[in-house]
Amino acid sequence: MAKKSDKKDPYAEREAAxxxxxxxxxxxxxxxxxxxxxxLTIKSLAADFGITQESDxxxxxxxxxxxxxxxxxxxxxxxxxxxxxxxxxxxxxxxxHADGYGFLVPDDGGDDVFLSARQMRSVLHGDRVIVQIVGVxxxxxxxxxxxxxxxxxxxELVGRFHLESGVGFVVPDNKRICQEIIVPSEKQGGARHGQxxxxxxxxxPGQHSxxxxxxxxxxxxxxxxxxxxxxxVRNYELPYQWPAAVMEEAGRFPSHIxxxxxxxxxxxxxxxxxxxxxxxxxxxxxxxxxxxKGKGWRLLVAIADVSAxxxxxxxxxxxxxxxxxxxxxxxxxxxxxxxxLSNHLCSLNxxxxxxxxxxDLHITEEGxxxxxxxxxxxxxSHARLTYNKVAAILIDRDAALRKxxxxxxxxxxxxxxxxxxxxxxxxxRGAIDFETRETRIVFGTQRKIRTIVPVVRNDAHxxxxxxxxxxxxxxxxxxxxxxxxxxxxxHQEPSPDKLVDLKTFLSELGLKLGGGEQPGAKDFARLIxxxxxxxDRHLIETVLLRSLKQAIYHPDNMGHFGLALTAYTHFTSPxxxxxxxxxxxxxxxxxxxxxxxxxxxxxxxxxxxxxxxSMTERRADEATRDAVDWLKCEYMMxxxxxxxxxxxxxxxxxxxxxxxxxxxxxxxxxxTALENDYYHFDPVKHRMVGERTGKxxxxxxxxxxxxxxxxxxxxxxxxxxxxxxGSSRKTKIRHNKAAKTGKSVTKKKTAMRRRKRSAR
Numbered sequence: 001m002a003k004k005s006d007k008k009d010p011y012a013e014r015e016a017a018x019x020x021x022x023x024x025x026x027x028x029x030x031x032x033x034x035x036x037x038x039x040l041t042i043k044s045l046a047a048d049f050g051i052t053q054e055s056d057x058x059x060x061x062x063x064x065x066x067x068x069x070x071x072x073x074x075x076x077x078x079x080x081x082x083x084x085x086x087x088x089x090x091x092x093x094x095x096x097h098a099d100g101y102g103f104l105v106p107d108d109g110g111d112d113v114f115l116s117a118r119q120m121r122s123v124l125h126g127d128r129v130i131v132q133i134v135g136v137x138x139x140x141x142x143x144x145x146x147x148x149x150x151x152x153x154x155x156e157l158v159g160r161f162h163l164e165s166g167v168g169f170v171v172p173d174n175k176r177i178c179q180e181i182i183v184p185s186e187k188q189g190g191a192r193h194g195q196x197x198x199x200x201x202x203x204x205p206g207q208h209s210x211x212x213x214x215x216x217x218x219x220x221x222x223x224x225x226x227x228x229x230x231x232x233v234r235n236y237e238l239p240y241q242w243p244a245a246v247m248e249e250a251g252r253f254p255s256h257i258x259x260x261x262x263x264x265x266x267x268x269x270x271x272x273x274x275x276x277x278x279x280x281x282x283x284x285x286x287x288x289x290x291x292x293k294g295k296g297w298r299l300l301v302a303i304a305d306v307s308a309x310x311x312x313x314x315x316x317x318x319x320x321x322x323x324x325x326x327x328x329x330x331x332x333x334x335x336x337x338x339x340x341l342s343n344h345l346c347s348l349n350x351x352x353x354x355x356x357x358x359x360d361l362h363i364t365e366e367g368x369x370x371x372x373x374x375x376x377x378x379x380x381s382h383a384r385l386t387y388n389k390v391a392a393i394l395i396d397r398d399a400a401l402r403k404x405x406x407x408x409x410x411x412x413x414x415x416x417x418x419x420x421x422x423x424x425x426x427x428x429r430g431a432i433d434f435e436t437r438e439t440r441i442v443f444g445t446q447r448k449i450r451t452i453v454p455v456v457r458n459d460a461h462x463x464x465x466x467x468x469x470x471x472x473x474x475x476x477x478x479x480x481x482x483x484x485x486x487x488x489x490x491h492q493e494p495s496p497d498k499l500v501d502l503k504t505f506l507s508e509l510g511l512k513l514g515g516g517e518q519p520g521a522k523d524f525a526r527l528i529x530x531x532x533x534x535x536d537r538h539l540i541e542t543v544l545l546r547s548l549k550q551a552i553y554h555p556d557n558m559g560h561f562g563l564a565l566t567a568y569t570h571f572t573s574p575x576x577x578x579x580x581x582x583x584x585x586x587x588x589x590x591x592x593x594x595x596x597x598x599x600x601x602x603x604x605x606x607x608x609x610x611x612x613x614s615m616t617e618r619r620a621d622e623a624t625r626d627a628v629d630w631l632k633c634e635y636m637m638x639x640x641x642x643x644x645x646x647x648x649x650x651x652x653x654x655x656x657x658x659x660x661x662x663x664x665x666x667x668x669x670x671x672t673a674l675e676n677d678y679y680h681f682d683p684v685k686h687r688m689v690g691e692r693t694g695k696x697x698x699x700x701x702x703x704x705x706x707x708x709x710x711x712x713x714x715x716x717x718x719x720x721x722x723x724x725x726g727s728s729r730k731t732k733i734r735h736n737k738a739a740k741t742g743k744s745v746t747k748k749k750t751a752m753r754r755r756k757r758s759a760r
Contacts, residue, residue, distance in 0.1 A: 039080030096125030126153030187214035228630035324616025367425025430522025539700030667717030
């Protein structure tokens, strides 16, 4: 037992300021229990802390309950409180797997804990729980047993409604949730068998019972137009409806800029600023202008001044923060801000006055930023140009377009001259340039894919990109100079483990990555340049790209590895990215000459906001990818049995992912479909090798495949090698099909029995 504490609570003053009757702080309770050899009851803790009055005892009881609820403490069956780590317990969040098992990702950042399918019965993907470590599995992973559910993550989900033998249930579309949701007859809301519905969970799953839900929305039939977006929005819990307070606030904006607002800003309406975007862009948040200055250039990057309309902690701000960013689906968008702002007041439409925040840059003939300043202004875009038009004017020298835009062409020429200088400077500093390919879906009738086409990036795309990078650099340097808390766009160097694997792979090809133990971006750039003429260039670039980390938002400036920059942030898209709005607020604060202490945000605030915005960015990417995968599966359903050439894009232990040439759709050749040998996965060399034949399937190899199955619900397309002919393959496919059918029937009967028990 712990001795009575003579030490005073170091957080007593803080607690006294919060409560009329001070409570023992959480930190002091944790410290006391850390030194105790056994869990302590509330009676023992009260004695140790010298608590005698009933009111103080009740306050302690409530605090202990809150700490237990948050997972800081565990209460055993004898009523004793202890610290989870001392009781061999781990607190964290559940990550479900499509095969029924799962993992606990610990809050403290330790190794994941494996949870069997049996342990996963009473939890869903995303739940926060406490587990007890009970041993290690055959793969030497820590294995856990569920102790307590701290927080339920799933309250609504989307899935396909089924009705079998009078029993209704929903199969979740999210494959990380393997449990079916029972829907009693009185809670089915008129849903028909096979429809896509949203179900609210009214009873969470237990060890011996399934989750029970009620249908709250019927999205429509399984393959209805636009269903892929409806499902993705709900699967990833994307905010898509505007709260009434947001619409009320947005409705109060005037349709024009008041005269007194214009008078407080620099007037640059006479400068021929232009916007350059894609043909289908609807919101224009950046405009550019360039003129020669001495031996260099003056570049103006004008960005829509969203911060002039969206104030901190307003309804608009809270919703924008919640969304984090706009989410772009094929031919659809969920904007971060209401349309009155994103497409009107904050969109730099041509020939109308708009408020903007300007980055005024003086760039030398070597492409270095000599000086920069930021200021609030009112501008007027002189033209809405597209990348293709600008490329036609500057590169193709299109006579008709040059005549149409004769007044702007000299300014566009200045922009292009500056771009070429900045491009040279980019190459000299060693920024990494991968020749990645993006695609665009072209729809036909009923929102069905007509074709998928590659997006060609011309010099106009690259020109605007360089100007935005220059403005972002200047913004980052401004915050460093003024030591103002801010979120930076951070891209860290590859991890040591990734580098070891990368160097091993390169050595097999007779290549070497320079830079020793800590190669820089310039070393990567040199290697990429050296392999441009090789037939395996795509393979090498793919492996290099996968060795890099994902960029994040963080208050600590750790540089941008990929761009070879010591400081970088995002300033240029406040309409669609919340971090950019924060950057604008920071610049506005610096321009007001107020002290750092009066800024609305601290480093701690920026840490939380950076984490949140990094999450919403990943969430948007995953939701978009999910919707695109649905559309591509739907597109391929009519192509089962057809053969296509392709390229291996990923090699895994279970097979080869192949992207079809000219169709840009990816599917899987399962390892069991590779005949006449046992194949072994080599993760370092990114290949599959036949044990007997020595046949090698390697990343970026060309391959010919046949489409054999498309599963829209699973978002899966299955291929077999088209070269494999003859009876042996047919026999194998029949055998696998029979085995799969038998397994599915058994699973179906078991699930049916379970549903009937739960329905009762």
